[in-house]
Amino acid sequence: MDPKSGKPLRVFNPLAIWTDFALKSGGAMLDAAQAAVTRPRAKVAVIPTADAAPPKAAPAPLSKSARKARKNASSRARRRGR
Numbered sequence: 001m002d003p004k005s006g007k008p009l010r011v012f013n014p015l016a017i018w019t020d021f022a023l024k025s026g027g028a029m030l031d032a033a034q035a036a037v038t039r040p041r042a043k044v045a046v047i048p049t050a051d052a053a054p055p056k057a058a059p060a061p062l063s064k065s066a067r068k069a070r071k072n073a074s075s076r077a078r079r080r081g082r
Helices: 014-038 064-079
Strands: none
Touching: none
């Protein structure tokens, strides 16, 4: 390489590559932390129990034959790639 060109000699340096990576990732983490701290907090509303929807009833349990039929149907669909 011509010493008068002014360009630095390009040499593979793992330490320089690792240092550059560490500094960039550290800067990204600090930016993310700052954004998380400065963002506005979500406001939560509470619905009075008188205005709330009634709770849903639990579904009736399936019989043994219905459970077996459902299991067989899902197994067939899986074998067929659906």
